[in-house]
Each structure stands twice: as C-alpha cells, then as structure tokens.
Amino acid sequence: MEEKVYIQSLPNRLFHWSSFVMVTMLLISGFYISHPVNLGDAYDLDIAVFVQTAAAFLQSGIFFAWVYHHMVTGAYQDIRFRWRDAADFRGLLKYYFFMEKKPPVHGKYNAGQRLVYTSWFFVFIFLFITGLILYSVNFGYVLRFPVAIQKVRFYHFLGALWFLGTVPLHIYLVLTEDPAKLQAMFTGWVRR
C-alpha cells in the first residue's frame, strides 16, 4: 500500500495560496504605480492604486493571522533561520552551484528556504510600516512624527524589489527541485 505523509495543513495551504494571490497583485500594481505604462482603459493608475491598497490591507490581515497561527502551533520553528542553518546554507549553495551531488539533509524546509521565509517575515513588516505611512498621506500630513515621505517611498520600493528577486526564485526552485512539495501545497500530502 502506498504510504502518504501529511506535510501541509489546511490553514497552511490557505495562507499560502491567499498570500500568493495578494502578493502577486501587490507586485503587479506596485510596479505599475512605479512605472505606469499605457494599457488603455484596462488598467489605469486609479485601478492600480485601489488594487494596491486593498490587497495590502488583505495581505496584512493574512500575514498577522499567519504569524498568530505559527506562534500558537509552534510551526515557526520550521521556518525561522537558525545559526546552525548557516553551515547547511553553505552546503546548499554548493549544491546549487553544482559542486555537490546532493543538498544537505533538512527538516521541513531547507536552510535556503528558512533564510528566504525569515527575510520575508521581516521585509513584510517593513513594507507594512512604510506602506501605512504612504497610505496615511492620503489624509494630509497626519503623522505625529517628522518623516520624509519621499525617502519612505524609496525604501518601500527597495523592499518590494526583495520580493521581485526572491519570489521568482521560490517558484523556480519548487518547480525544478521538488515538485512533490508543490503537490503537497495543493493536497497537503506527499507520497512516501
């Protein structure tokens, strides 16, 4: 009989796919706001700004629910980057650069995944704060502390670039390195 292993719980899968939709929309609308091109009436800046704002609030909700879920269930232990992962990360890089035949053995996620997911956690919080500041200026300068909005705008852009660089990497690696994990992200199960 074929044995199956349950590696992605339902909440995890829901978090993943809802974030996928939101982050995709955020990236597209965000870079469109930064570099508007003429797409006719199909997609204009007012639509992009609306999508960006709406998706940002939804994604923030998803993010904080995700954080709560990981705290309560202890699943953050699978994701956070630990110092001892640094050595594994070296081995993983060697594997990615074809200097090793096999990657280091790992738990649920490998060292590279842990590094990227942990960075996403911090970068998202950064984008959340800078995004809120940028949203607040819709109501005039209502902040109680002096902030140069132009700088905030620039750092928000840099934060988004981190996602622009790592999200394609994430997709590429899951497709080529471990498609079974992608399957598990739909069904929850992998075959043993």
Place this chain on the structure above:
Amino acid sequence: MLTRRQFIKTAMATTAALQLSEILIPHLAEAFIGKKKPPVIWLEMMTCTGDFLSVANTLHPDMRELLFDTIDLCYSNTAMAAEGDLAIGVLKETVEREKGEYILIAEGTVPLKAGGRYGAIGHHPDGSIFTDLEAIRFTAPKAKYIMAVGTCASFGGPYAAHPNPSGSVPVHKVVDSQVINVPGCPVHPDWVVGTLTHLLLYGVPELDAFNRPKVFFGRRIHDWCPRRQHFDNGVFATDPGEEKCTYKIGCKGPVTFVDCPTRQWIGEHNSWPVEANTPCIGCVSPDFPDGMSPFYAHLPDMNVLGLRTTADKIGKGVAAVTAAGIGTHLAASVATGRLGTTLIDGTRPKREGVNRDTRKHSKDKTREVVFLPEGKIKGINLRRYHLQGKGRIKVFINRISFFGKGKRR
C-alpha cells in the same frame, strides 16, 4: 472682530482671485488701534534674499499696508536705509528695547563651520565680524515668536545641501525655543503674511510634525491637483511642456504638502509649476533639494558602491539578475542532467522516506526527520500540523520559547 475659526476658514478657502482677501486688513488694523504696532526683526542669514523679495510681492495686504499699517519692521538687511554701525546699532537697540515683544523672522541657514565665518550680517563697532550664528543667538532668545521663513531657514534647503561646505543648519537647530517653519523656495507671501497675521491675532497656529502651519501645509498637492484626472487615467507627459500629468517626469506632488494648486503664484499672475507644465519639485519638503532630486525622476537616486544610480536602474538590475540567475541555473540543470533526476525523483515514492541522510555539511550527526508517516504522528508533531480545539493553550505554552533551544523531536 474676526474669530480664529473664521480666519482659518478664510485662509484655507482663499483662492488665487481672493488672495488673503482684503477683509483681513480692517480686522488686522482694528486689532491694533491705539496700540503700538508689533515690532518685527527680519534677519537675513545665508540666503539668496528670495524669500524677502517674494514677500515684498504680497498683494493683499500689499507691502505698503504691511509696513505702514500693520507691523513695525525694525530691522531688515534688504529694506532698511541704514548701513554699517548704524544698522547694527538699530538691531541691538531693538532687541533690548522690545525684549519679549518682537517677532523674529529668520531667513536662510546658519553656517556653523569656521566659527560661523561663512556668513555674517555685518561688523561690531570694534570691527570684529558679526556672524549669522551670533546674530541668531543674540536675537532669538528674546523674541516673542520665531518664524523661519523659506526652506533654508526651516529645513536647510539648498544652502545645506550636499556636500554642505559651510556646515549650514536650519534655524531650529541653533535655537532652543519653538520655531514656526514656513518653508518654500521661495516662500509664498500668503504663507508668511497669513502666519504672521495668525501670530498677531491669535498666537501660534496649529502646527504639524515639522512645525509648519497646518492651515497652509496640511494637504497634499496630489489630492487637489487640477491634473489628478490625468494621473488616474494614465495621461502622462513624457517631456516638460505637455499639458498632461507630470508624474512620469518626476512630479513630487504625491509627497508634498502645501496648497499651491489653489493658492497659485502671487495674485493676478496666476500659475504654478504644474499649470506651467513642469513637475512640482517639492520645495516645501524637509528633504529638499537632496531628497527631491533628480527633479525629473519620481524616486531619488542611490549611491551603490560609490556609483550614483537611479532607483529604476536598481529595479531593472534586480529583475535582470534574477532572470539571468534562474536562466543560467536552468540551463546548467538541463546540461548536467540534474533537472531530469529531480523532476522524476521529486514525484516518485521514496523508499528511504523518513530519514534520508545525516547532516553532512554541518558535521552535525544528529538525524533530522524529513517526513513523518501519518500513522506515527504523535505528540508535538501531531499538534503542530493538526490544530485541535482543546490543545491550543497548552501547545502555546509549550512552544513559547522563541530563539532558545526549542523542543526538537
């Protein structure tokens, strides 16, 4: 008598046609009937005098009304006839005579390097240099109110821009008491006269986090821009001079808080940058001009390893590096045959399943479980992946340790 609320309403509703409106003047005059006109010292430090000249262009009230009916301008480098010892004497005398009574209007930055010798207002009777730093420290403590007029005095502006050879700082950096910032490069006369009027009639106006009066600097240009519809509909100018939204050629309207779209430039010669088909450069912003440049790009440049580069180039660079990295790796994976192996291996049932290997690279021989078969899931792992109603609190307490040694399997 005009109430404060009515004043704010008038000042905010003021359009180009109305300016600060002539209805203000009688009230202003009325407020000082039988009283001494409030003394004002206008101190010009490291400045191009643009702010004074701009204020001299005020229409309602005009400069004559302002000087003869409203205020008593005791000292002004540009306006006064006296010079040399006579002028400096007037300054010293006014500060002593009107102690705690006068309004100090400071224009320009205060240079600090070389003991402040980069900027001076004149000489002492003994021939020694009377620096800007000395002048502001002499006049500010005894002033009733201090207004920093123009972006230089408020935030540093062009005179404190990189590389700032004179070590210039804005007024609030060298003054202990509250400074009301009225920025602008140059400042709009209405902002100065309006703030001055508010000070005379009702005291300190409501200020934002940058100490700018909210009545003029409360709303963002972008929110009441006459070309907002062009922005929303994606009608963008690609060169200055086109009658479209100037966002793509670097308009700083979305990050600039001021009432230019309705206030417009002085009186009957109505226009303002966007209406003149050039982008707003954000001259009232605290990081003008360094943070606002380049004026024709909407994000600032960045210094990468000593090279000045634009935000756009960084973005394109990140996209290119990601694409090139993935492309190269994909090609190499195909060439070495790894791709075929991982694709087939990735979906094939694994015999070894649970424990694949030891931790070879970290020299750590402890075995880590890769996958746990469903039948064997129990204890902590069961709770981790199967959230049950009852166990939640307990699990949370068990698992609260963040960066310490978590309970590993």
